[in-house]
Amino acid sequence: MALLEKSVGRRNFLKGTAAAAAAVAGAGLAGCAPKAKEESLSNTGADAKPHVVESDTAINEGAGKWVAAECWGNCGGRCLNKVYVVDGVVVRQKTDDFQDDTVETPQMRSCPRGHSLRQHIFGINRLKYPLKRKSWQPGGGDNSHGDKRGIDEWERISWDEALDYIAAELKRVYDNYGPRSVVNMGQEWNLLNLLGGRCQWNGTESYGNWFNAPIRIGTSVENGEYPNGMMANDRLDLQNADTIVLYGTNQGWHSAGNPAYYIRLAKEAGAEFISVGPDYNVTAAMMDAKWIRVRPGTDTVFLLAVAYEMIRLDEEKGDIVDWDFLHSYCVGFDAESMPEDAKLDENFRDYVLGAYDDTPKTPEWATRICGTPTEDITWFAGKLGKKDNVTLMHSYAPARYKGSIDLNQLMMTITCMGGHMGRPGNACGSSFNIESANGGPHLVTWGNVSLASSIPNPLEDPYICKPEIWKCILEGKYTCRGAYNGHYADPEVDNAFLMPQKEYEFDPRIIVSDFHNPLQATEDINLGIQAFRKMELVVEIDYHFTLTGQYADIILPCLSPWEGNLDKSQGDLELSTTGTLRISKKTNRDMVLALQPVVLPMYENKNETWIHTEIMKRLGLDPKEVFPISDIQAYYDKFAGATVVDDDGVTYKTLVTITQEDIDAWGVDGTPQEGVITLKEFLERGIYTMPRRPDDNLTHIAYKEFIEDPEANPRNTASGKMEIYCQSKADQINAIGYAKEPLKPYPTYHVTTYEESFSDFEGQQKSDYPFIMYQPHYLRRAHTNFDNNTWTREAFQNPVFINSQDAQEKGIQDGDTVLIFNETGKVLRKASVLETLVPGCIALPHGSRSYIDPESGIDYGGNENMLISAYHSQDPFFPQSDCYNSCLVDFELYDGDPIPDDVDKEPVMWTEA
Structure with a gap:
């Protein structure tokens, strides 16, 4: 029964059982199967065979239509999908192809998650009725x-x-x-x-310890959501960088649409890439980046040593620290630049040199904790010197650890030490979600998209x-x-x-x-x-x-x-x-x-x-009181209020042309208007992209106005400058009354998860749970969304990633079933043994569905939250902060039957009595 036959029309499709839905999904899977294997699908789906179509051309000749479709996974790619709909059933998908793919107007191509969404929408786990x-x-x-x-x-x-x-x-x-x-x-x-x-x-959640400080120290929280949002330069300016640091980022997985393409263009323009973190991931490999190994959760220790080396190298040979920048645009780096509201007679430079605790933050001090070779710390410090154009792109993953309360302030400090703000090729900002590899205010904006009234919680x-x-x-x-x-x-x-x-x-x-x-x-x-x-x-x-x-x-x-x-x-x-x-x-x-x-x-x-x-x-x-306007009115309003920036890069004009006929068709309140694209064309395309060129007025250089005239464009801080010493930040955290010790106004060392993995760190005696388990975002899903899609489950196995040395010591080989456990729970996963992961940690991808065995309590689905407790995840200074990467576990070769591949397991289903 072909997908285009009326027997699989909308009415019959909706009558089908879960198995029938699986059969339709299976038919979509087999579009390239050999013709000799063509079979009809049974009504139950129990004997489903691959269904063959001779070519996509035969399907596309007038049988249905392409429609722009949403991908809502919140990964940050925000890509364009298009689906081919025949009689109420999506039978094909594609991505952005309406315009030529150029640097100025790149196609917004979707990733494997977006490409497999029809399996999700029409899958067997769909709920059908209350x-x-x-x-x-x-x-x-x-x-x-x-x-x-x-x-x-x-x-x-x-x-x-x-x-x-x-x-x-x-x-x-x-x-x-x-x-x-x-x-x-x-x-x-x-x-x-x-x-x-x-x-x-x-x-x-996503932000860990990155949320609190930016609104106090001089960076930002864009739209109330993204710490350091818009504080990286935009995608075209990346090509002006000499060096790009990927700090805890993996654009190829976490925002898997265009961001990796944007940074690849910078690579082709001559930028050198450095990847800092516990693993050498696919994005680092794609950029041929030098890997600076840092144990999970020890980034503050690493960067304190980098600051020490920048000071030392500057004293030895000069041209490393930008002292003019520090004294013109910052407060609190040294005794000469303290803010007026300082309550503590201490500064960052003297702390790093050991003046207050008799512990200079040298590479030798740091390497014992962060694991980074001393020569790599020194080399990295030299690369951040003021003579080069350096862009630091960070995710929030390094801030999802206990001990990371000062990490955002410290990364800002390192950037300011090199003067890497406010000029082309120089930036420090988040590469996360919609801001990934493309910082700056929106050139195209929606109108009001609010549906419900904001009713305060009384x-x-x-x-x-x-x-x-x-x-x-x-x-x-x-x-x-x-x-x-x-x-x-x-x-x-x-x-x-x-x-x-x-x-x-x-x-x-x-x-x-x-x-x-x-x-x-x-x-x-x-x-x-x-x-x-x-x-x-x-x-x-x-x-x-x-x-x-x-x-x-x-x-x-x-x-x-x-x-x-x-x-x-x-x-x-x-x-x-x-x-x-x-x-x-x-x-x-x-x-x-x-x-x-x-x-x-x-x-x-x-x-x-x-x-x-x-x-x-x-x-x-x-x-x-909750819904003052209709859904369709809210939908119309976002089109009617949409704007696009003019060529001057400052003023905005109406984006969408709307006719009275359009208004009448939706039965909404509105007034006809003239824009740059008609509503009909906009809906057919599914996208409006602002064309860019290197010499336009739209390039975003973060902090540019502040650097050009700090008095006329002060930062939103008590001093109006970047606050390396920030009294407001410390006062705010300390006022909670949660921490066992007061937080200093400048970045300092705090005990790391790595040190907590020892029962006696000084004596190097490991605890019962000696491995740090962190949770990378994974290309198979977006958070917990889309994990049930057959294609991506087959392509991405969701293993536990283990360092080869650790695996060898435990007798584990690639593909073995591994039991991961601690006092909170137990999970099973197949091992992926790697050389590109630092020893002493494992990586369990975030978001998988739990399949808990009622007798043993073991989760066969490998959900990381089976192992994370509040003790692991609650920051000792900022208790609202999710520090779930600070999870300590042990693992061993499983002595039971090997688990099947995820794609071969039956999904958990609702079953009616």
């Missing part, structure tokens, strides 16, 4: 049967039943126990604020530090220390978001989650399961059956980002609020994506606006 756990009943207490969460069967219920249950339970719990009895683990349950508020977890001090969330739920008490991402932009309030810690007792009874998969994505899954089983109700909204859904009581199926309708002739207009309206604003500075529904809504799935509206109606609340 589900209730069989044993769960309303009313709380024993009715919940919490002990059966995760192992119970499911029963199909109607939307009315599901929504009635949820509304009634919310009313019962709020009336009897108050707002601290409800814990929100998503971002979209604003309706709870109309009921009196909710407890809300709060943690830095509950006093509702924030629970995320690393300790499960422990707090089980103990019935939490300590609020403020929100790490609160009023970040208010320079008038010294403690604008953090607060002195205050303890609360609470009685959590309901957990609600929204498209976040918190059980799989949060530290200590075993403890999380206990917390879930304690609840009286767990509600999960998602379009896929996740680990969180497995342990929920009621699952509400939402639309995937590919589903909706913009054509009145096909029914009511509808959009996915899971993706299209939530994250479509996140694109890099050169372009925006005109994302739209690909197929009509499937099964009984509803969008989240509808779900929350129906709950509010049952509770007697006014949905207009």
Whole structure:
């Protein structure tokens, strides 16, 4: 049965069982199979054979149409996908090909994750209708049967039943126990604020320790999200660098669209690359980078020694430290440049030279901890000298360790010592998410993409530090220390978001989650399961059956980002609020994506606006308070308000031409307008890219205005300069009252995870868990998204990466099954033995689905959060900081049966009673 035959049309496709869905996905897999193997697919999919099409040309001749499609994985690539839709089924995918691929207008090509999305949307784990756990009943207490969460069967219920249950339970719990009895683990349950508020977890997650300092020391937190965002130069200026340092980055995996291409162009222009970190990754190899080996979590130690060597080399031969820069644009480097608000008569230079602790931060001091050869430290210090154009591109991974509280301030200091700011080829900024390898303000912007009103949480001090969330739920008490991402932009309030810690007792009874998969994505899954089983109700909204859904009581199926309708002739207009309206604003500075529904809504799935509206109606609340405008109006508004920068690089003009016919077609409020591209053309292309050229007015040089005129363009600090000594930063952290010792205003050494891997560091006696386990982002998935796609599961095996020396000592060879364990949990993975990983650590890719054996407790899926506890992940100074890379484990050759490849395992499915 061919994909183009009516037998696999939309109606029959949606009637299919999970196995039938797998059969359709299997058909898509076999597009290049030999003709001799052509077979028809059975109705059940049990005997599915490869399906053959003679050529893509035969499919494309008028049978369907190409539609621009969203990739919502939040990896940062924000690439263009296009899908070929035939009778409501996506049968082919491709990427950006509408324009010539040039340096000025590069095609925004998607990675393997984006290319395999149709397997995800039409896969067998799609939720089709509301589900209730069989044993769960309303009313709380024993009715919940919490002990059966995760192992119970499911029963199909109607939307009315599901929504009635949820509304009634919310009313019962709020009336009897108050707002601290409800814990929100998503971002979209604003309706709870109309009921009196909710407890809300709060943690830095991706940013680790990189979030707090930038708003105090003189860098930035762009849009309240990205520390050091826009503080690297843009993609064209990378070609002006003599040296580019990839510090803890791997653009080829974490932002796998164009960023690696941008830095490759810099390589072709003559830039020398240096990769700093615990592994020599694919991006470093692609750039032929020199590898500076640094043990995981010891970067502060390494950079203190680099600073020492820059000072020493400058004294010996000169032209290393840019003293004019330090004294003109910075405060606190030495005694000559102290800020007026300094409370401590100490400075960074004298600390590095050992004046305050009798410990000069020499390479010999550092190498014992960070493992970097002394000659590499000296060489690297020389490469950062002021004579060369140096660009440092960092990710946040090095800040996801305990002991990294000063890392962001220290990296800024190292950059300032070489004067590498404010001029072409010189920069220091994040290479993360949409800012990866292309810093600067957006040249193309969306209009207002907000759908829901921002209703303040009326509950006093509702924030629970995320690393300790499960422990707090089980103990019935939490300590609020403020929100790490609160009023970040208010320079008038010294403690604008953090607060002195205050303890609360609470009685959590309901957990609600929204498209976040918190059980799989949060530290200590075993403890999380206990917390879930304690609840009286767990509600999960998602379009896929996740680990969180497995342990929920009621699952509400939402639309995937590919589903909706913009054509009145096909029914009511509808959009996915899971993706299209939530994250479509996140694109890099050169372009925006005109994302739209690909197929009509499937099964009984509803969008989240509808779900929350129906709950509010049952509770007697006014949905207009949360959703003052319709989804389609919000969708229109982002097009109508979109702008593009003019040739002067300063003023912005209207991007989209909109006619009255366009407005009438969507039934929205609006006024016709003239722009540079019509709405129809924009939707057909799926993308608008701002053309660039080397001599245009659009090149972004971070800090350029500040360097040219620091008095007219001061930094947002107490001194108006870059604060190597920052009293505000220290005061803010110390005011929490959490740390056992006060934080200094300038960067200093703190005990590292590597040292904690010893029971006696001085005596070099290893502990029971002597290996540091860090979690790189992996090309198979984006966080926990897309991990079930067959193609990428086959291409990327998700092993545990082990240094060859460590593997040899334990008798482990490549491909062996390895048991990784500590006091928190156990996981199994196949070994990938490498020379390109420093000894004493292992790398377990982030985000895989847990498959927990109920008898042994072993996770056969290899999820890193089975091994990470709050002890591992909570920073000793900044408790909202997720330092989950500070996980200590041991591993050994597994003495049981080898585990199969992930692609050969049956996925965990919801099973109806």
